[in-house]
Amino acid sequence: MPEVRIKKRFSALAGAVLAAALVIAPLTAAGASAAAPVLGTVGTIEAATSDGNHESYWQARYASYNATCYKHSLTESTVHGAVTDGGKTVTLAPFQSSWPGNGWAALIVNSGTSNNVIVKPVAGIAYASPVNNGGQQATVSHWIVCKGTLPTPPSVVTPSLTFTPASCLAAGAIVFGQNVVWSSVKNADGTTTWTASPKAGTVFPANVTTSWTVPDLTKLSIDLEGCRPTQPSADESETVKTTFVCAPPLATITTTTTKTPYDVWDTTLHKWVAGTATSSDVVTTRPLTADEQATCEPEEPELPTTTVDTKPWVDGSWKCGDTTVLQTREVITTVTPTEGEPTVTKTSEQQTRKLTQSEIGTCPLVPGKILSACVGDVPYLSYSVDLPEGFVASSEKPVTITFVNGHGGEDYVVTGQPLSGKLLWPGASDAEPKMWPGWDLVDGQYVETSGNYAWTRLKDVVVKFRVNPEYETTVTYPEATAECANPALTSVTPDDPTDPTDPTGDPTDPSDPAPAPSVTPTPASASTDNTLAITGGTIQLGALGLGALAVLAGVGMTIVSVRRSRKA
Incomplete structure (x- = not known):
């Protein structure tokens, strides 16, 4: 795109006016009571040189940006920007995509003896002309702006790491943040330290966490107390023994309850096994029934006593392929007369019980x-x-x-x-x-x-x-x-x-x-x-x-x- 250039004649005239202004400015400043505040943003103030009045000097200085520079006068109209604040500042226009490069590389605002140098200026911001020897902000003499290819700033990435701890049902899991390089170190105590590093073209914010220590996430063992299955109910059996006496007419019933708890955890079999069985007796009495009293003849001062002993259920034999087992228990009735030997009668009762999965599981494949x-x-x-x-x-x-x-x-x-x-x-x-x-x-x-x-x-x-x-x-x-x-x-x-x-x-x-x-x-x-x-x-x-x-x-x-x- 062709740039607007001032004609040499106009440049000479403007130079004469500027020289006159420089002569008058100190006199005016000397009469002022105090320096006025500086308008616009100040970058780096440098002494003006004859080389610095040419675009080629700044193109060479910012060659790393592949800079192309343009010089403009105080009153020149240009698409690059304008002199603002009554000649005290320069404000750049937005950078156009059709221009070479991708942004403003540098702005040099000259006031005669000094330059205000701004690297990577921003469009829309007013940049100040330097202060003259009298302490007053001078009017812009000329300004040079450079287009260039600016490096793309790195993306800011915040690393993150979360994890779910291991449980009795499943191993734990780690969720890693994306666009991050991860490395790990196994520690002696079983934990793992994970460290995040930025990928090429990215940076981490300052003071961000980059290291996490994660516990062992292996699924918890079933042998741990909190991971064991529910303790099975205790096996319970009871025997009942009844004793009759006629004087006084009373029946005594002794009920013996035997409990075998499954309260021992076997770390080899990984299951509950039977513990120590305990027995307890409950003794109750009741009057004899009419049938029982009928055995107590009044004319007989002493009557026989009858004792009934009911044994626990006993499993019969079973073989692999069976799904049930026949149980049998013995009932022993002992009648003791007043004279002679007691009479013992033995009977048996039967019932069918389903085999448990644990019992069937003892059979081979x-x-x-x-x-x-x-x-x-x-x-x-x-x-x-x-x-x-x-x-x-x-x-x-x-x-x-x-x-x-x-x-x-x-x-x-x-x-x-x-x-x-x-x-x-x-x-x-x-x-x-x-x-x-x-x-x-x-x-x-x-x-x-x-x-x-x-x-x-x-x-x-x-x-x-x-x-x-x-x-x-x-x-x-x-x-x-x-x-x-x-x-x-x-x-x-x-x-x-x-x-x-x-x-x-x-x-x-x-x-x-x-x-x-x-x-x-x-x-x-x-x-x-x-x-x-x-x-x-x-x-x-x-x-x-x-x-x-x-x-x-x-x-x-x-x-x-x-x-x-x-x-x-």
Whole structure:
């Protein structure tokens, strides 16, 4: 855009007028009684120089803003602004988007011998002309304004952090403020210190909080007193004993109440268990009934006494699969005559009681097909278990499967599994590059190692299936002749693996039949320990294992022996 420039002739005339004003001004100031107040805003006052009268000087000075400067006289009309307050101040116009840069970089108000220099002036504010040697505010001689590209100020961001503490039902959670860089340090007392740092292009306000110490947010243990479930009601039973006497005619009833509280918390079982039972007697008397008095003959000074002893209810035997138990109690009636031996009559009463979930939960899981199998060249564990009759699981995937490391190392545990399905053998991988337990891939070569769950290749690895009922069996890794037992002894390039041919069907699915094998699979040695761990019963799975082998195509399979455990 072309800028308004004063002609040289007019400049000379204005210079002469300004020189005359400078001569007269001290005389006028000397006659004044006091200096008048300065109008407008004062920046930095500098002595005027001949170089400072040219735009190029200020463009070089504010080159960091890529400044373009313009010089205007006292009376010049310009879109950049105007001389205001009767020639004592300069007020800039709003910066236009079509101009170069993005704002006003500098304003220099000259009064002859001095400059008022303002960096990043603001439109609409009156900026003062400097005071002359007589202490009076001089009239503006000329003013120079510079457009430029000003740095964008950083955004002000206030960091924040809030958290909800852990409870018995859930872990705690942290809510972090946005647009902030967070770092943390774990403290020895279990707390964590979180520190906020500003991102590039942002700053924090002064005196703002930037560090928070957060307690451990792990879900609280059920063993804590406040997290334990409600204490179960005490078991209560009572026996009643009635004694008759005819003189005086009185019946004495003794009621014995036995209470067994569940007031002991077991930190191993994580539940309430029975405490110490207590008994109390309540003795009451009543007159004999007419029938009872009829046994007291007047002519007989001494009558027989009858004592009725009612025993507590006793559970009968029950087996896994039952949902109720038959209870029996004995009633003993003793008639003691005045002479001779007493007569004792024993009768029994029966009732049916529903078994509790805790009682049904002592039964083992009911095993289906449980075997080790190859799908192509990948080893799997295939399984199927059923819940005891009447037992209700807490979810659709309640099973926890544990490969028990019998050599002192850490077990391999998989949670949240369905009642039937398959899972990769520990240490195995069905993704490229494929992997097998006891093997590692080093520089493109498979090498044997004692790590990567090599212990699961040993004979008769114990595998536990647990919901609340528990079932335990042993499985054996496929023999070395099986297709999936070991990697091929060739170099493997992870980016271009050899893709084995998948067999028809899924041999690891207990419900998925497969065609007859083209190569007879080799079963591993079956465990000879088929006994139930606690109850002592025996389950024969030979027919099941051999039958499964007969229908698996191209699959190495292992017959398993089963041990079932029932915990009281």
